[in-house]
Amino acid sequence: MQRIADLAEAAYPGEACGLLLGFHRAEGDIEVTRVAESKNMASSGRNDRFEIDPELRFNLMRELRGTGYVIVGHYHSHPNGLAQPSATDLAMVYEPELVWLITAVVGGKAVKSTAHLLSPGGTYFDDIGLDYLPAADTT
Numbered sequence: 001m002q003r004i005a006d007l008a009e010a011a012y013p014g015e016a017c018g019l020l021l022g023f024h025r026a027e028g029d030i031e032v033t034r035v036a037e038s039k040n041m042a043s044s045g046r047n048d049r050f051e052i053d054p055e056l057r058f059n060l061m062r063e064l065r066g067t068g069y070v071i072v073g074h075y076h077s078h079p080n081g082l083a084q085p086s087a088t089d090l091a092m093v094y095e096p097e098l099v100w101l102i103t104a105v106v107g108g109k110a111v112k113s114t115a116h117l118l119s120p121g122g123t124y125f126d127d128i129g130l131d132y133l134p135a136a137d138t139t
């Protein structure tokens with residue numbers, strides 16, 4: 001979460017985005033173990049769109065093959081916006097199994113993050129909550 005906050009602040013007033021890597025736990029939780037920063041491929045001059053670099057994704061999928069780790073979702077920031085999915089976000093859901101993590105950045109400071117999954121009917125996002133696990137290795 002700290003890394004995402006740092007990336008979201010660094011991109012401000014632009015929009016940061018990237019992929020979340022990890023695995024699905026047996027009890028249904030999703031654990032994120034790595035953050036992969038992406039260039040925002042959305043057309044320049046806007047701060048309300050994001051598009052993850054397809055080459056980054058392709059390379060990660062190849063790297064993760066057979067490891068048990070997968071792409072579990074993605075993150076993006078809302079510069080001077082809310083930590084809630086926008087109507088544009090809802091319109092952009094092509095892969096309903098992926099988690100959407102959204103970080104609001106206000107005045108250059110990351111203020112709040114939330115995580116969402118598309119509802120079963122696909123008409124809205126469910127806030128799925130975030131738990132912060134202690135880092136396994138802080139050295």
Ligand SMILES: [Zn+2]
Pocket residue numbers: 076077078085086089102
């Ligand atoms: Zn958004």
